[in-house]
Amino acid sequence: MFGDPLFFNKIAGAILVACLLVMVTGFAAHLLYHPSELKEPAFVISTETAAAAPVAAAAPIGPEPVLAMLAAADVATGAKLAKKKCGACHGFAKGGKKKVGPNLWNVVGGPKAKSAGFAYSAALKEIGGNWAFADLNKFLFKPKAFAKGTKMNFRGFKKVTDRASIIRFLHSKSDLPIPLP
Numbered sequence: 501m502f503g504d505p506l507f508f509n510k511i512a513g514a515i516l517v518a519c520l521l522v523m524v525t526g527f528a529a530h531l532l533y534h535p536s537e538l539k540e541p542a543f544v545i546s547t548e549t550a551a552a553a554p555v556a557a558a559a560p561i562g563p564e565p566v567l568a569m570l571a572a573a574d575v576a577t578g579a580k581l582a583k584k585k586c587g588a589c590h591g592f593a594k595g596g597k598k599k600v601g602p603n604l605w606n607v608v609g610g611p612k613a614k615s616a617g618f619a620y621s622a623a624l625k626e627i628g629g630n631w632a633f634a635d636l637n638k639f640l641f642k643p644k645a646f647a648k649g650t651k652m653n654f655r656g657f658k659k660v661t662d663r664a665s666i667i668r669f670l671h672s673k674s675d676l677p678i679p680l681p
């Protein structure tokens with residue numbers, strides 16, 4: 501057999517044919533089965549969504565609306581709350597001075613971050629617009645969520661009745677209060 505002058509050529513030929521066969525079958529299989537890549541994973545294992553979902557389902561996002569409660573809310577109750585919860589940082593009197601926070605006379609319905617002489621955070625200044633009842637409701641629910649980076653270090657009122665009475669009180673601190681909703 502080694503006498504065959506083409507012996508090594510034959511071996512090399514056989515190997516070549518074998519390689520070709522492997523390539524062709526691979527190619528054919530690919531054509532037949534179309535293994536296409538998924539654009540997105542078939543299912544996502546995310547601890548984040550799994551943990552967040554039940555909470556999101558249980559509690560509505562954002563604060564409960566306050567508008568419908570304002571007319572009936574009690575100014576005196578709001579005044580008491582304000583003294584206890586805001587008084588360390590805010591004055592409410594006309595022409596009153598700033599403390600840790602700006603004076604809040606005439607704040608309801610007026611422009612945000614505009615009390616003279618107070619150095620507001622960029623966070624509050626950037627929000628812009630007026631202090632509408634609905635904005636105050638959100639801000640007093642969770643100040644740091646409404647104005648991310650605000651200097652106002654207050655946790656907020658979770659109870660909608662607390663927010664209603666405090667807004668009603670703030671509303672009374674003006675010569676010309678805007679109409680109640």
Ligand code: HEC
Pocket residue numbers: 582585586587588589590600601602604607611612613614615619620621622623624640647649650651652653654666
């Ligand atoms: C620990 C101090 C502190 C407490 C307590 C606090 N505030 Fe403030 N408040 C601030 C500061 C500081 C600012 C300015 C925020 C900024 O510039 O980001 C502010 C801003 C505000 C503004 C916006 C004023 C404007 O001119 O745009 C309102 C409204 C407000 N506070 C209401 C309240 C009410 C109502 C309470 C009580 C429930 C309260 N704050 C409790 C410190 C406080």
